[in-house]
Amino acid sequence: MLAIKPYRPLEGKRLALVIGSGAVKCAAALGLWKVLSQAGIEIDLLVGCSGGSLFAATMALGMDVDECIEKTQRLWNRKVTEKRDMTSLLRAALPRVFNFNERFGMIDDQAMVQNLRSVFGEQTFEDTRTPLYVVATDFHSGEQLVLSKGRLVDALRASISIPFIWPPWPVDDRLLIDGSASNPMPVDVAIKDGVEIILAMGFESSYPRSVSSISRFAFHVNSIMTNNLLKANFAFHNLAHHAEIIAIIPEFEQPVGLFDTSKFPYVIEQGERAMQEQLPYLNRLLAAESSQVK
């Protein structure tokens, strides 16, 4: 079990890890975490968006790296996309006949919800050892919504509601979709919490190799919008923060598909490498007097 210190606000320089959207690529955060734990560096706050929220949640619950890998492989695999949501598709094809509604998604989400329940059960945000924020998007207003209370299953299911793929998910009286629709790398959540040092791990969405189906078309367009949003927000957050944001951007020379869980070891290795590069600076920063940090 990794040592994660309890929440001690305003005690020294706090360190947050923000894991942006990116499906399987988000497993790179486990490589980052491995490096931090080997260096004895503890995380004070975790923020996750979409796929990143799954990893942030397992870390926040205090699971070790191997356990996180096992749990997230159980969560995120090809089975969760195997079954089409035929009712939704019929509603899309004949909206008046079948009463099209806002709960549209091309993929049946039952397998995904079952997986989430098998890993997180009835655990809530209050069960986490490290404070956790999960980012989703309000379907009706388009606003970013930061979830920090209630059942983890609901928050995570909402945060991964990839537009067109999985239907929106209700939380309290709101209908929520994927956090990446409003903020693919929610650094602002850590800024707002007053954290000084923010490790921001983000991923640009890859584009499908061929646009040979309506789902690939939807995914392609979604990726274009998400990538541009990622850059726009990152630009603002970098200029808005009073202390330090260290971008940890792993390089993936091998293609990594949306559900390519067989690439977990490779993805984790790339995350480890990206964090290793920044570790000397992070150590210097943590050792520096607060007055030296500009």
Place this chain on the structure above:
Amino acid sequence: METSVKQQDQTTVVSITGSVDALTAGELTNLLLENIDSQHVRLVVDLGGVDFMSSAGLRAIMTSLKESRKHGGDLRLAAPQPGVEKILKMSGFTSILKSYSTLDQAVASFGS
């Protein structure tokens, strides 16, 4: 971080080596603003030797960019390494300032 300043044609070239981060950005900001105060408002920041730039480094560049433009000049970047260039692109900097692959190109861009 180490810096050096030289005049090339009618442009001030500030060359940096090392890391531009929260521990060094203050020093860089001071250096660039001092040059602008001294009417050296046509600035080229040579990033050829910079291996890392964080949010604090980006803010140092932004502050100096705005100040140089306010005084009728400009700040342009030269020779960013791939890792730094990626951060510049991701944070939108390449859409608001001019960046050149070589120092000579950056200096020449100001004309004579």
